[in-house]
Amino acid sequence: MIRPLLFLVCFVAGLWQLGSAAWLLAKAQLAQLLIVSAWEEQLQGGAPQKPWPWADTWPVAKLKLEGQSPLIVLAGGSGQALAFGPGLLSGSGSPGENRTTVIAAHRDTHFAGLDRVRRGTSIYLQDKYGRWHTYRVSEMRIVDSESERLPVFAERGLLLVTCYPFNALAAGGPLRYLVYAEYQSGGELVRL
Amino acid sequence: MNRVMLFGQRFHKDDLMLPTEEYYRRRQRSGGLGRWILFIVVVLAVVIAAIGAEVNAQELPGEVDTDAAFLETVTLDEVKAGDLLFTGAEMGRYIPAVHLASQVKIVIRGLVADVQLQQKFQNTSDNWQEAIYALPLPEQTAVARLQIQLGERLIVGKVRERKQAAKIYKAARAAGKRAALLEQQRPNLFTNKVANIAPGEVVQVNIRYIQPVTYDGGTFSLRMPTTLTPRYIPGESVPVHALGGDELNLVTQHNGWALPTNQVPDAPAITPLMQPAEELHAIGSHKMAIEVELHSGLPLAQVSSPYHKIDVEDQEGGRYDVHLREGAVSMDRDFVLRWQPHASALPRAALFSERIDATSEKAGTYLQVMLLPPDDGIRSQRLQREVVFVIDTSGSMSGNSIRQAKESLILALARLSVNDRFNVIAFNSASRALFPRPVVASAENIRRARQEIEILNAEGGTEMAPALRLALEQQLPGDINLVHQVVFITDGAVGNEQALFEVIHQHLNNTRLFTVGIGSAPNNHFMRKAAQFGRGAFVTIGDITEVRERMHALFTKLENPVATDLQLSWPEGLVADAYPKRIPDLYRGEPLQLVARVEGGNFQGEIKLRGRMADKQFVRKLALKVDESGHGGSLGSLWARSKIESLRDQQMQIGESSDTGQVLREQILQLALAHQLASPYTSFVAVEEKVVRNEKDKLARGPVTNVVPRGQVLQRQAYPSTATGVYTQLLAALGLFSFAALLSRGRKLRSNMVHQLRYLLRKVMPDVRCTQNSFEARPGGVRP
Numbered sequence: 001m002i003r004p005l006l007f008l009v010c011f012v013a014g015l016w017q018l019g020s021a022a023w024l025l026a027k028a029q030l031a032q033l034l035i036v037s038a039w040e041e042q043l044q045g046g047a048p049q050k051p052w053p054w055a056d057t058w059p060v061a062k063l064k065l066e067g068q069s070p071l072i073v074l075a076g077g078s079g080q081a082l083a084f085g086p087g088l089l090s091g092s093g094s095p096g097e098n099r100t101t102v103i104a105a106h107r108d109t110h111f112a113g114l115d116r117v118r119r120g121t122s123i124y125l126q127d128k129y130g131r132w133h134t135y136r137v138s139e140m141r142i143v144d145s146e147s148e149r150l151p152v153f154a155e156r157g158l159l160l161v162t163c164y165p166f167n168a169l170a171a172g173g174p175l176r177y178l179v180y181a182e183y184q185s186g187g188e189l190v191r192l
Numbered sequence: 193m194n195r196v197m198l199f200g201q202r203f204h205k206d207d208l209m210l211p212t213e214e215y216y217r218r219r220q221r222s223g224g225l226g227r228w229i230l231f232i233v234v235v236l237a238v239v240i241a242a243i244g245a246e247v248n249a250q251e252l253p254g255e256v257d258t259d260a261a262f263l264e265t266v267t268l269d270e271v272k273a274g275d276l277l278f279t280g281a282e283m284g285r286y287i288p289a290v291h292l293a294s295q296v297k298i299v300i301r302g303l304v305a306d307v308q309l310q311q312k313f314q315n316t317s318d319n320w321q322e323a324i325y326a327l328p329l330p331e332q333t334a335v336a337r338l339q340i341q342l343g344e345r346l347i348v349g350k351v352r353e354r355k356q357a358a359k360i361y362k363a364a365r366a367a368g369k370r371a372a373l374l375e376q377q378r379p380n381l382f383t384n385k386v387a388n389i390a391p392g393e394v395v396q397v398n399i400r401y402i403q404p405v406t407y408d409g410g411t412f413s414l415r416m417p418t419t420l421t422p423r424y425i426p427g428e429s430v431p432v433h434a435l436g437g438d439e440l441n442l443v444t445q446h447n448g449w450a451l452p453t454n455q456v457p458d459a460p461a462i463t464p465l466m467q468p469a470e471e472l473h474a475i476g477s478h479k480m481a482i483e484v485e486l487h488s489g490l491p492l493a494q495v496s497s498p499y500h501k502i503d504v505e506d507q508e509g510g511r512y513d514v515h516l517r518e519g520a521v522s523m524d525r526d527f528v529l530r531w532q533p534h535a536s537a538l539p540r541a542a543l544f545s546e547r548i549d550a551t552s553e554k555a556g557t558y559l560q561v562m563l564l565p566p567d568d569g570i571r572s573q574r575l576q577r578e579v580v581f582v583i584d585t586s587g588s589m590s591g592n593s594i595r596q597a598k599e600s601l602i603l604a605l606a607r608l609s610v611n612d613r614f615n616v617i618a619f620n621s622a623s624r625a626l627f628p629r630p631v632v633a634s635a636e637n638i639r640r641a642r643q644e645i646e647i648l649n650a651e652g653g654t655e656m657a658p659a660l661r662l663a664l665e666q667q668l669p670g671d672i673n674l675v676h677q678v679v680f681i682t683d684g685a686v687g688n689e690q691a692l693f694e695v696i697h698q699h700l701n702n703t704r705l706f707t708v709g710i711g712s713a714p715n716n717h718f719m720r721k722a723a724q725f726g727r728g729a730f731v732t733i734g735d736i737t738e739v740r741e742r743m744h745a746l747f748t749k750l751e752n753p754v755a756t757d758l759q760l761s762w763p764e765g766l767v768a769d770a771y772p773k774r775i776p777d778l779y780r781g782e783p784l785q786l787v788a789r790v791e792g793g794n795f796q797g798e799i800k801l802r803g804r805m806a807d808k809q810f811v812r813k814l815a816l817k818v819d820e821s822g823h824g825g826s827l828g829s830l831w832a833r834s835k836i837e838s839l840r841d842q843q844m845q846i847g848e849s850s851d852t853g854q855v856l857r858e859q860i861l862q863l864a865l866a867h868q869l870a871s872p873y874t875s876f877v878a879v880e881e882k883v884v885r886n887e888k889d890k891l892a893r894g895p896v897t898n899v900v901p902r903g904q905v906l907q908r909q910a911y912p913s914t915a916t917g918v919y920t921q922l923l924a925a926l927g928l929f930s931f932a933a934l935l936s937r938g939r940k941l942r943s944n945m946v947h948q949l950r951y952l953l954r955k956v957m958p959d960v961r962c963t964q965n966s967f968e969a970r971p972g973g974v975r976p
Contacts, residue, residue, distance in 0.1 A: 004946055007935040011949070014928030021921035082914065108918045163915040171917035 024083070028109035031084035035059050035072040043130050057081040060088050061095050062126035063103060068113045073125075077104050086110050089150070092159075095127040096186050102150060104161040107177070111162040114179060123158060123181045133186030141178045156183035231931055238927055288467075289317035290389065290894035291477035292325065294523065296416065298484045300405060302544045303560055303785070304826050305414050307333075309399045310341075313896070315389040316475075320885050321894035322365065323386040323395075326464035328417040328898075330403045331380040331717040334833035334869050336826075337400035338374050338876035340386070346398075349374070349878030351868045353861060357875035361385065368885030372397050374876040377461045378689065379837070380717040381420065382870065388885045389894075402826040402833070407562060409745060409781030410538050412488075413530045415732075418480055418523035419713050419899045421588050421685040422466055424654035427455030456687035463687070467897040469524045478899050479520035482527055486512040490533040499525050499712070499734055524902040525712035526734060540564045541814045545795075546827040553866035556789050558827035559768070563801050564783040565755040566810050574751065578613040578630050578674045580663045581605075583648065584682035584710075586620040590650035592736065592903030593711040597681045598645055599739045600708060604679060605641055607747055608633035613674070615666055616641050619659035620652030630666060654686050657695050664699040676703040677750060680722065684715030690844055692718070696725040697845065704728040706746060712901035729779045749779035753806035758784065763797025763816065766790055771834035778803075787831040832867035836860050840872065929953075 031051070038051040039059040048058045061073040063086060073088050074081045081087040086105035093099025105111035117123075123135040135158040142164050151159070157180065164177035291314040299306045313323040329335070338349030349372060352360065357373060364371035365387035373385045389395050406413045450459040472478040486495070488510050495504045501517040514529065533539065542562040548555050581604060583597055601616070608614055612633045616626040626644055631637045660680075667676045684707075686692065696705060705726020709719040710733055723730040731746045733739055758775040762768045770788035778784060784801060801812040843856040857873060864871035885891065933953060 003935055007932050007946070007949075010928045010932035010935065011953070014925045014932060017921045017928060018925035021918045021925060024916050024918050024921075083916070104914050106914050106916050108916050111914070161914060167919070168915070169917075169920050169923065171915035171920070173915070176914065 025109065027083055028085075028106070032072060032110075035074070035085055039072045042128065048128075051084075055084075057084070057087070059085075060128060061103075064124040064126075065113060065117060066122045066124075067116075071105075071110055073103055077102075082106055089161075092150075093156075095125045095133045095158075096131065096156065098156060100151065100155065100157045100159055101125070102159045102161060107163040107166050111160065112166070114160060114162050114177060115166050117160075117179050121181075122184075123160075125158060131186060134184040135181035136184050137179055137181045139178075139180040141180070143176050143178055144174050156186075157181065158183070227934055231934060234930060235927065238923065287475065288472075288477065288894060288897055289319070289892065290315055290321050290323040290896050291475065292323075292896050293477070293520070294418075294480040296480065296482045296527075298414070298416075298482070298529075299487070300414065300484065301487045302489065303405045303407070303542065303562055304544070304830060305403045305405055306824065306826050307401050307403060307416070309401070310396055311384070311399070312394050312396045313386050313389055314394045315391055315894065317892065317894070318391050319892040320391065320889050321389045321892050323384075323389060323894050323896050325384045325386075325896035326377075326420065326462070326898055327374075327382040327384045327399075328420045328713070329380055329382055329401060330416055331720055332833070332837075333380075333401040333403045334826075334829040334867075335374065335376070335382070335399065335401045335876070336829045336869060337398070338372060338878055339398040340370060340372050340878050340880065341396040341398055342370070342880075347372075347878045347880050349876040351865055351870065351874050352877055353865075354873050354875050357877040360877050360879060361387065364879040365891065368883045368887065368889075370395065370880040370882075370884055372876075372878045374399065374870060375461075376870045376872055376875070377458060378717055380417065380715065381462055383461055388891065390884065402829045404785065404787075404830060407539075407783055407785070409748065410535075411530050411532045413528060415716065416482075416527045417713055417716070418525065418527060419901055420464075421683050421711055421713050421715065421901055421904065423462055423685045423687045423715070424586060424588060425450045425453055425456045425459045425463065425687045426653065426655055426657075427453030427688070450687075455691060459687055465895055465897045466900045469522050469899050469902070472897070472899060473522065478523045480523045480527075481520045482514075482516050484512075484514035484529060486514060486529075486531065488512065488531060488533070490537050490539065492531050493534045494530075494532045496530050498528055498530070498738060500527060502529075522899060522902075524899040526714075528734070541812070543799075543814060543817065543819065544827065545817075545819050546825070548825055548828045554825075554828055554832075556791065556828070557795070558831050559770075559788045559790055560827055560830070561770075561786050561788065561799065561814065562783045563799075563812055563814055565758075565778050565801070565803060565805060565812060567780060574609070575675045576611050576613075576673060577608075577677060577750070578667055579604075579608065579677045579679060579750075580615045580617060580630060580666045582617045582619065582659055582663045582678060582680045582682075583645070584620075584654065584656075584680075585618050585648050585650050585652070586654035586685070587651050588654065588683055588685040588904070589710065590904070593683055594648065594650040596733050596736050596739055597708075597710050598648060599736065600710075600733060600743050601645055601681060602642055603739060603743050604747075605633075605638050605645075608638070610634065614638075614641075616645065617659055617663050617666075618644075618648055619655065619662075620650075621655050622652075623655070623659040623662050625662060625666070654682075656682070656686050656692055657688075660692060660695050661699055664696070664701070664703055664705075667701075667703055672702075676701075677728070678703055678705045678726070679708060679746075679750075680705060681708040681710060682714075682718075683711040684709060684718030684722075686715070686718065689715075689718050689721070693721055693725050693844060696722060700726060706730065706750065708733060708743075708746065712903055724776065727777055729782065745781075748781060752780035754779055755803045755805045755810075758801060758803040760784075760786075761800045761802070762790075763799070765792060765794070766797070766816075767792050769835075771831065771838050773838050787827065787834050789828075789831050829867055829869060832863055832869055836863060836869070836871050839863075 035051040038049040039062060042049045042059060050058050057074040057076050057080065059072045060075045062070055063073050064070040072085050074085045075088055077087040077089040082105060086103050088094070089102040089104060092102035095101055107114070117137055117140070119137055119140070121137045123137065125133045125135065127133065150161075160179040160181070162177050163171070163173060164175040166177070293312040293314070295310040297308040311325070313325075315321045340347040340349070347370070354375065358375070361371050361373040368388055371387045375383045377383055384397060386395055386397060403414065450463040452459050469478070490510060492512065495502075495512055495514060500521060503515050503517050505513040507513055512531070539562070541564065544560040546558045548558065581601055583601055585594065589597060605614070610633060613630040614633050615630040618624055618626070626641055663678045663680070703726070705722060706728040707719045707723045707730040709716060709730060712734055714732055716732065719730045719732065729746070729749045731742045733742045755778040758778065760770065760775060768788045768790045770786050772786060775784060775786070795816055795818055797816055799814045799816060803810055839856050839860050843853050846852050848857070860871055861873045864874040870876055
């Protein structure tokens with residue numbers, strides 16, 4: 001009697017874990033679809049559009065890493081925003097502004113491909129007016145978030161932040177992987 | 193196929209020395225012991241593999257980016273807009289170029305402590321350095337002196353208007369002269385900068401400050417902070433154009449991690465970098481030696497320090513010498529000294545006077561008065577109370593602090609009587625009230641509240657203003673039969689103190705606000721002033737073992753009658769300018785403590801304190817007499833400091849930028865200049881005349897970090913959390929499925945339902961493994 005019960009418990013618990021992992025991944029991917037349409041609308045209309053009525057964030061930019069599919073960047077670096085897409089940290093500059101733009105995302109969802117980025121890789125960022133800005137990766141660095149602060153400075157530049165190591169099991173470690181990209185050009189209306 | 197995966201290849205038994213078939217039969221019968229063992233082994237293996245992966249990952253950073261040159265320090269000349277600055281050294285560890293050693297000598301006479309703080313800044317690098325250090329000081333200090341000591345030579349600092357002082361310092365720094373600047377950022381937080389420290393050189397900065405001694409409930413105490421809890425900076429970042437592209441300058445000038453916001457414009461100045469104590473000790477920095485010379489004038493029953501081990505030597509004439517037993521200690525918690533006279537000799541009143549004969553404005557006669565209201569013969573009549581408890585669950589409270597906070601809250605709940613009403617508000621970035629309105633303190637409600645409190649976690653921001661408003665608006669002012677109280681449990685780690693005092697001032701009505709300061713290094717300026725504006729009292733808890741005793745001290749104040757409508761009258765013909773201007777209500781055990789400057793008339797007669805307590809009038813008298821106990825000018829400084837505080841309070845209520853606010857600013861400035869004190873508008877600056885650094889040698893900026901307070905978790909101040917833990921969940925799923933599969937195998941009786949489940953399982957398992965394999969197959973996937 002105890003054995004089928006135990007089996008059932010394990011099986012259900014396994015399903016639950018698998019389900020919640022799948023939910024996290026699905027949320028990350030599916031939300032992007034909704035956000036894409038909100039972004040398109042926003043580019044047409046100009047006013048910030050929330051992807052769904054109860055969202056506490058809104059799209060602010062579109063990010064494309066060379067050789068990877070584009071991602072819509074949301075406002076803020078809160079956990080809620082990062083669950084759905086990369087977040088543009090408040091306090092950092094918007095694309096093209098004379099201030100470092102800082103975008104963070106989860107290492108196991110949207111920025112899972114960040115470890116493939118190398119020096120010289122191009123990164124494209126579309127601002128809210130539809131203009132594309134080009135950046136070129138110049139530096140990758142691992143930092144300890146406990147003893148260092150985010151390097152935000154008064155110059156155009158893009159800083160991508162995700163957790164490090166990429167394949168660590170537990171979340172919440174102190175290390176961060178930084179990719180810094182220098183500003184190349186911008187302002188043209190390019191369709192990628 | 194699952195079986196192969198789970199159990200591996202079986203050898204033919206003829207090839208091996210194996211137990212007999214009888215053994216297998218028994219094992220089958222004896223049930224699943226073997227399988228249990230197998231399960232445990234599998235789980236262990238998974239755990240070990242996980243730990244291994246983690247350890248591997250931790251070791252990696254050093255190997256990955258060895259080619260990148262890490263900047264250990266950043267020179268001021270090199271800092272140009274756009275430079276990507278990493279102050280980290282290898283292994284993500286920051287090694288400060290300037291080391292710090294402190295020595296404190298405290299002389300306590302009467303109710304005043306005269307503190308000499310000597311800080312040695314040692315440049316361990318090969319560059320010239322500018323040390324920038326956020327110096328925490330007690331919240332009521334009058335900083336009276338700044339000196340640079342080079343061997344035997346002393347360079348004495350002068351008080352100048354804040355901007356002027358900064359200018360003098362900058363000019364000296366650029367010219368290559370040794371210079372020091374001490375600026376007040378908050379009444380309990382200063383910035384100390386020392387320019388042009390030669391490679392390998394030690395520059396000592398001497399600071400002298402005067403601090404009043406606290407007397408409460410028959411115990412004298414003195415508190416000295418050594419570090420600070422990182423403050424939360426609320427508000428929106430100031431747009432870049434408003435800063436004029438100056439933010440790099442702002443941050444590097446102040447060694448801060450936060451940029452200015454609309455609510456905290458001086459954020460970079462109050463957010464120093466923090467480092468764990470172990471890292472700093474490894475390099476032998478941030479140690480502090482403390483010596484106290486206690487002239488109590490009374491025989492003492494006890495001298496103790498709750499957070500440090502001390503040795504007390506009983507000298508002649510009521511003098512006690514106190515040393516730290518371990519010599520120099522870590523600067524990771526407040527130093528507190530308490531001393532208690534014998535019960536028969538508890539002072540009821542004290543008067544100290546000092547005449548300063550100088551040609552400056554400082555000249556005059558200063559008085560310090562301590563007077564206890566009567567506490568005998570008044571029966572405490574228990575009034576019905578309505579208490580709103582507010583608990584800070586922000587990120588800065590994580591670690592020991594939240595445990596202390598919860599413990600004290602639960603203790604306070606247990607103390608309520610059935611007729612009382614209560615509510616609990618927990619806040620971090622958002623505030624949440626447990627009940628919509630205060631409820632009766634029934635056993636059921638308290639049980640519910642306890643359950644909710646147990647599960648509170650410390651994370652998120654410290655949006656204190658909405659929480660304060662919510663707490664103060666909970667209570668309907670009309671109900672005069674209830675005593676309205678708010679008990680605010682927090683570490684006070686916020687940057688917008690002034691704005692919060694305003695909230696308290698505006699929303700208080702007839703409520704009284706009590707603050708409970710939590711942690712090894714709470715923001716006592718906030719605790720004291722919030723309680724002052726809230727017409728309440730405050731206690732601090734620095735250790736979990738202290739909760740019961742300190743909360744009991746608070747309950748004494750909450751539950752006993754208060755001395756109100758206090759008025760002080762001076763003898764005829766004597767003009768006194770006394771501070772605090774309005775005498776606050778006094779709780780059980782609290783004395784009236786004030787400092788005054790008196791003019792005219794004979795120095796004789798009586799001071800009378802009139803007041804009401806539990807609907808009875810009382811009068812306390814104190815005879816004036818001249819006493820030259822040799823305070824060395826400290827009473828004058830203390831008086832000026834109290835007056836500045838009073839003027840600042842007035843200024844807060846009418847706004848600093850208004851016309852009257854500017855008039856008050858001018859008054860504060862003149863007072864601080866006359867008494868040579870540091871204030872919000874004046875700073876100390878000391879400059880050596882000699883030029884020591886050549887123009888060709890560059891000056892590097894050496895931020896001196898502050899130690900993370902003991903028992904606290906270092907906040908990730910800027911970097912967001914960027915992992916979901918999805919791998920852990922996938923792994924857990926795999927483990928659970930494996931176990932389920934194990935369980936289902938080898939069963940003799942298979943019911944139809946289980947059979948179907950197995951069928952399902954077989955269909956599902958390959959999928960699960962595919963998912964897992966796909967993760968392994970990815971580039972940069974799971975490391976072997």
